[in-house]
Structures are given as C-alpha cells and as structure tokens.
Amino acid sequence: MKWSNLENEICPIARSLSVMGDRWTLLIIRDCFLGRSRFQQFQNSLGLTRHILADRLKRLVEEDILIRHEYTRGRYDYRLSETGKALEPILRELFKWGKQHRPLRRKVA
Amino acid sequence: MKWSNLENEICPIARSLSVMGDRWTLLIIRDCFLGRSRFQQFQNSLGLTRHILADRLKRLVEEDILIRHEYTRGRYDYRLSETGKALEPILRELFKWGKQHRPLRRKVA
DNA sequence: AGCTAAAGTTCTATTTTGAAACTTTTAATC
DNA sequence: GATTAAAAGTTTCAAAATAGAACTTTAGCT
Numbered sequence: 001m002k003w004s005n006l007e008n009e010i011c012p013i014a015r016s017l018s019v020m021g022d023r024w025t026l027l028i029i030r031d032c033f034l035g036r037s038r039f040q041q042f043q044n045s046l047g048l049t050r051h052i053l054a055d056r057l058k059r060l061v062e063e064d065i066l067i068r069h070e071y072t073r074g075r076y077d078y079r080l081s082e083t084g085k086a087l088e089p090i091l092r093e094l095f096k097w098g099k100q101h102r103p104l105r106r107k108v109a
Numbered sequence: 110m111k112w113s114n115l116e117n118e119i120c121p122i123a124r125s126l127s128v129m130g131d132r133w134t135l136l137i138i139r140d141c142f143l144g145r146s147r148f149q150q151f152q153n154s155l156g157l158t159r160h161i162l163a164d165r166l167k168r169l170v171e172e173d174i175l176i177r178h179e180y181t182r183g184r185y186d187y188r189l190s191e192t193g194k195a196l197e198p199i200l201r202e203l204f205k206w207g208k209q210h211r212p213l214r215r216k217v218a
Numbered sequence: 219a220g221c222t223a224a225a226g227t228t229c230t231a232t233t234t235t236g237a238a239a240c241t242t243t244t245a246a247t248c
Numbered sequence: 249g250a251t252t253a254a255a256a257g258t259t260t261c262a263a264a265a266t267a268g269a270a271c272t273t274t275a276g277c278t
Contacts, residue, residue, distance in 0.1 A: 001156030002233095002267075003132040008214075012207030013139050013200055019211070023112040023130050023235085030122050039256050047110030049236050054257055074244055075255065083210050090206060091122055093199040098121030101192050102128065105117075111236080111264095132266085148225050158267050163226055183274055184224065 019063050020087075024048050024056055026094070029080075029087055032066065037077040060084075128172050129196075133157050133165055135203070138189075138196055141175065146186040169193075 006018035020026050024046065031045050042053055057078055060066040065084040071077045115127035129135050133155065140154050151162055166187055169175040174193040180186045 015211040016203040016207035090202040094125040098125035102124040
C-alpha cells in the first residue's frame with residue numbers, strides 16, 4: 001500500500017497521519033507554535049532543503065493547517081489556522097514522551 | 110539535513126519524531142494497542158510491504174518500544190514495552206484531531 | 219516424506235528526499 | 249536610475265527510501 005490514501009481510512013489516527021505522518025511536517029508546525037512563520041526561518045531552524053520545505057508548506061496550506069499571508073508586498077509567510085492550532089495537544093504529548101523516554105544524553109568529552 | 114540525528118536535538122518533540130516521524134511507525138504502534146502483535150497481522154492490517162515492516166519492527170525493538178517475544182518455538186511476535194505503552198496519549202490526541210478535523214467523507218454514489 | 223503457515227530476505231523498479239545552483243520579485247543603496 | 253541585497257521559491261541531478269513480488273527458512277500437521 002502507498003502511504004497516500006490513508007486519508008480515507010476509517011481510523012482517525014490514520015487520517016491524521018495522512019497529513020502529518022512524514023519526516024518534517026510536525027517539526028514545521030512546532031516551529032509555527034514557536035513563532036516562526038517565514039520560509040527562511042523554517043529553513044534555518046530545521047535545515048531541511050528548500051525543495052522539500054516548499055512542498056510541505058504548500059501541502060499544509062492546501063490542508064488548511066497553515067494560512068499563507070502576505071506580510072509585505074509580494075512576500076508571504078505562513079501562520080497557523082484554527083485547525084492548525086488544534087494540533088497543540090499532539091505536540092504537547094510528543095514533548096512529554098520525548099522528555100521522559102528519550103532523555104538528552106550529553107556528549108562526554 | 111538528514112532526518113536522522115534528530116535524536117540529539119535539544120527539543121524533545123524532535124527526539125520523539127526521530128523515532129516515530131516516518132510514514133508507518135505510529136500505525137504499527139496503533140495496531141499494537143488494538144491487540145495485534147504478529148507480522149502477518151500488521152501486514153494485513155496496514156498493507157505495507159514486508160520489507161519495510163520488518164525494518165520498522167526491528168527499529169522499534171532496538172528503540173525498546175516493542176519487545177520481541179517467542180510465542181511458540183521459533184516464532185516471534187511483538188508487544189508493547191512500558192515505554193511503548195507510554196505512547197498512548199499521543200495516539201489519543203491524534204485520534205481526537207483526526208476525528209474532529211478530518212471527518213470521513215463518504216463517497217456519494 | 220510432503221504440505222502448509224508464518225516470519226523474514228532478497229531483488230529490482232519507482233518514488234521521495236537531499237544538495238546545490240538558478241530565478242524572480244521587492245526593497246535598499248550608491 | 250542602475251546596482252545590490254534579501255527573500256521566496258524552482259529546477260536539476262544524485263542519493264536514499266519505499267513498493268511489489270518472488271524466494272528462503274523453520275516448525276508443525278497429515
């Protein structure tokens with residue numbers, strides 16, 4: 001099965017993951033919650049390629065999770081919609097689990 | 110940047126996603142919560158290729174999220190560890206969001 | 219001994235992702 | 249007013265991940 005067309009699965013978890021079950025989408029959304037909104041900011045923060053970033057932003061707008069907004073003539077940034085803001089509890093639980101079960105091990109010397 | 114080595118990020122969300130930020134892992138874990146534990150069960154349920162399934166199960170065992178368990182001589186199945194069970198709230202929130210914001214639209218004739 | 223079922227492996231083709239250079243538009247500077 | 253810089257993308261090509269299907273191995277059943 002292709003990962004696509006999970007969007008029509010009966011299970012709501014599968015439908016959620018059809019939107020954000022890839023390697024970057026949730027990190028982009030996290031950045032939005034941290035106040036980032038511009039292409040460059042995402043790129044600097046995440047270090048993913050412009051190629052993929054552009055693709056993910058487009059999808060997120062199509063999915064009505066981000067809203068493309070002209071912050072100055074001809075330049076656009078991306079802001080969370082209400083649907084996007086509703087993702088906060090998911091990020092909160094990912095945060096909790098990571099903090100508790102994947103503690104950051106500092107490099108020793 | 111490669112998606113790998115997210116595991117050493119300062120942000121706990123990134124560290125969580127370094128484990129489960131791919132296309133199938135969370136669905137496999139969902140299946141575990143639904144009582145599935147065997148290779149065939151996952152494969153039938155999810156329809157992903159055996160190749161990838163084997164790889165993901167191996168990783169989940171290495172990550173101590175699943176435990177490989179010999180259910181009969183020479184046959185192994187996979188069960189949630191405590192760390193794995195701690196993922197439940199994440200799935201719960203994914204469920205809620207999907208149910209509310211990605212309603213299942215039935216095909217009209 | 220031969221058959222079936224289950225858990226994987228291996229192989230090749232296709233799709234997705236990564237890296238880096240290029241384009242376009244707007245504003246700022248000389 | 250031409251020149252430069254900054255930001256948001258595109259394009260191109262190489263590398264890596266995923267899909268699909270056939271193959272292997274082990275154990276139990278007849």
